[in-house]
Amino acid sequence: MIKIKDVLFLAVLMISSPLFSQKNSAEVKEGTIINLYDAFGKENGLTKDFGFSCITKYKGKTILFDAGSNADIFKMNTGKLGIDLSKVDIVVVSHGHFDHINGIDYLLQINPKVKIYFPYDIFLGCTGTFLMPPDRKHR
Numbered sequence: 039m040i041k042i043k044d045v046l047f048l049a050v051l052m053i054s055s056p057l058f059s060q061k062n063s064a065e066v067k068e069g070t071i072i073n074l075y076d077a078f079g080k081e082n083g084l085t086k087d088f089g090f091s092c093i094t095k096y097k098g099k100t101i102l103f104d105a106g107s108n109a110d111i112f113k114m115n116t117g118k119l120g121i122d123l124s125k126v127d128i129v130v131v132s133h134g135h136f137d138h139i140n141g142i143d144y145l146l147q148i149n150p151k152v153k154i155y156f157p158y159d160i161f162l163g164c165t166g167t168f169l170m171p172p173d174r175k176h177r
Contacts, residue, residue, distance in 0.1 A: 066095045066121070074115050075106030075141065084115045089137035091115075099127040105141030112141030123148040131156045 066072060073079045075091035089107030093100065102123075106112040116123060123145055129152055132138055145152065 066093055066100050066125075068095045068098070070094065072119065072121070074119065074121065075104075075112055083118055085111045087111050089140070090132075091138075091141060093121060093126070100125050102126045102129045102145070104132055104138040105129070105145055107137035107140050109141050109144040113144045126152050128152070129154040133157055 071092050071094045073092050074084075075087065075089050077086050077088050079086065087106065087108055089104075091102065091104045091106045091112060093102050095101070106115075126145065126149055129142065129145065131142075131154065134156070142154070
């Protein structure tokens with residue numbers, strides 16, 4: 039006959055054991071790319087959605103490239119992979135479309151001082167000049 043105290047002891051043992059308490063994690067290793075967000079990826083268990091994000095490590099720096107189109111999905115996917123966003127050193131944004139930047143809202147909650155590189159992009163409010171040859175002023 040199993041006693042309640044024995045069941046409780048086993049439950050505490052299982053919860054405290056690294057085999058049971060360790061969450062699924064993906065270490066960001068030097069020179070590898072981990073897909074965090076897209077509509078077509080092969081990553082099992084991730085929520086697929088329109089947008090893109092990946093993470094890599096280069097010369098010891100953890101670099102996030104884009105952050106997907108939905109901050110909640112970005113949060114869920116990085117959580118499922120066990121990605122520690124507080125360790126991101128640099129964010130590179132490819133361009134200013136929502137499907138590449140909206141997850142930054144969540145990232146900034148976790149890592150508010152992360153350095154973010156935005157492109158020189160007129161769609162992000164930068165001024166731009168379009169040079170036209172003199173014979174093509176009609177365009």
